Amino acid sequence: MTAVNAVKLSSYDEKLVYEAVCRHFEAMEVAKDLTPDTRIALKPNLLYGKKPEACVTTNPAILKAVIRWLTERGFKSIVVAESSGGLFTAEYMRSVYSASGLRVPGIEEYLNRDFTFAPKTSPEGFEHRSFNIITPLLEADYIISLPKLKTHAMTTVSIGVKNIFGSIPGLQKPDMHRRCPKTEDFVKMLCELCETVKPALTLLDAVDSMEGNGPGGGTVRHTGLTLCSKNVYALDTAAVRFMGLDIESIPHLRAASSMGLVPGDIELTGDSFEPCSPPFKLPDAVKSTGFEDSVPKLLRRPAAFVMDKLLRSYPVVDRSKCVGCGKCAESCPQKIIKIENKKAGMDRRGCISCFCCQEMCPVHAISAKRILKTL
Ligand code: SF4
Ligand code: SF4
Known part of the structure; x- marks a missing residue:
């Protein structure tokens, strides 16, 4: 055991x-x-x-x-x-x-x-x-x-x-x-x-x-x-x-x-313990869009599969919160974040959705949004 x-x-x-x-x-x-x-x-x-x-x-x-x-x-x-x-x-x-x-x-x-x-x-x-x-x-x-x-x-x-x-x-x-x-x-x-x-x-x-x-x-x-x-x-x-x-x-x-x-x-x-209720809230980057829940039960699994194929989570910078510290740029493996006029901006085309930028932002200025993958 x-x-x-x-x-x-x-x-x-x-x-x-x-x-x-x-x-x-x-x-x-x-x-x-x-x-x-x-x-x-x-x-x-x-x-x-x-x-x-x-x-x-x-x-x-x-x-x-x-x-x-x-x-x-x-x-x-x-x-x-x-x-x-x-x-x-x-x-x-x-x-x-x-x-x-x-x-x-x-x-x-x-x-x-x-x-x-x-x-x-x-x-x-x-x-x-x-x-x-x-x-x-x-x-x-x-x-x-x-x-x-x-x-x-x-x-x-x-x-x-x-x-x-x-x-x-x-x-x-x-x-x-x-x-x-x-x-x-x-x-x-x-x-x-x-x-x-x-x-x-x-x-x-x-x-x-x-x-x-x-x-x-x-x-x-x-x-x-x-x-x-x-x-x-x-x-x-x-x-x-x-x-x-x-x-x-x-x-x-x-x-x-x-x-x-x-x-x-x-x-x-x-000690014995019970699972948390309600369950832990998931990060925006991984939680479902909710679309799956709006279709009949039988179609939920295929709907989730299709949504997964079409959409991907990308980071989005809230410029009003960004203080231009550059921590996100330093931790970005793809080097696609630039700090201009003390604000972070990124070219999503090279993004691998690792969220290192969000992880390291000290003021929580980066959130995740599910966007069509064609970007
Ligand atoms: S999610 Fe990863 S690759 Fe995309 S911008 Fe942030 S750190 Fe760079
Ligand atoms: S880590 Fe956050 S505050 Fe610092 S530059 Fe990036 S988005 Fe702005």
Whole structure:
């Protein structure tokens, strides 16, 4: 059986979070995996620097509790490592750490200060023969991934598998989007990356989550749960069920399933939980147009198929909100965004609908619109 352990958690109160981490790590027998020499890397989701209440990033209380659990048991070789969207440099990451509330005692002393990377060969038979991985994750013996539960404009959800994308250094991430422009190819690449990086344990922060236009511009939803597993695909499956979404509608779980990575024997342990009701709101970029619902039931599936063929989601800039910061242009893999007169504009003809621009816009000036594909 592949266990996914659930612990309900009402808030980020440090004492409660620590108790939840203790329950998870006991259930997963984490101490048995470690020796005093094990080099442990903690991989939070730090999409960009944002205060914890915004739910864009893994809450610092989770990181602090995990570090406390490890240090109290004598495991001292710990580094908190992440490559956010944007640059992978000391200066940029320092600003991300500060804005995300990580420069506090109990975390600050463990923040990564090595901004190099190196290639790691992937398992035999993978399409991507190797990946450039940030050094602290590359050198770790034991990676504990700490994702945040969010929706995602391209991949529908951002959970454990998507969190591992932050092991690719800085602006090489848009390059991966350029190499895998279709969602099916991108999520397959994510599964290959995950199998290459191999997180040993995943602990999901779903105390407060993000729904709607995630992963950066959605709305906060209190969901009061944490999940933990040694199998990231099992964890993502349990989390998607918790979100009230259909597993089949999640691209990376379809890819993982076709690669034989999703275990068939997932066992839920710990606290019992029900799927969220109503289900998580989806990002505008992936939700249905509603046209399918207006036709007789029998025709809904073909109608959805036709709409999918005809329409595609593209980013649209609200010029009244745009502050001309250029973050969207910097993260666009197709280099089709230009900043003119302090406003962003794009030529949609080269757009691959990856929504990196929307993801990185600090003022949520970019939305998604479904438009005829002929553009
Ligand atoms: S414009 Fe936005 S969605 Fe289109 S390719 Fe560039 S980053 Fe991706
Ligand atoms: S990231 Fe947002 S605010 Fe900055 S230039 Fe692009 S659209 Fe404008």
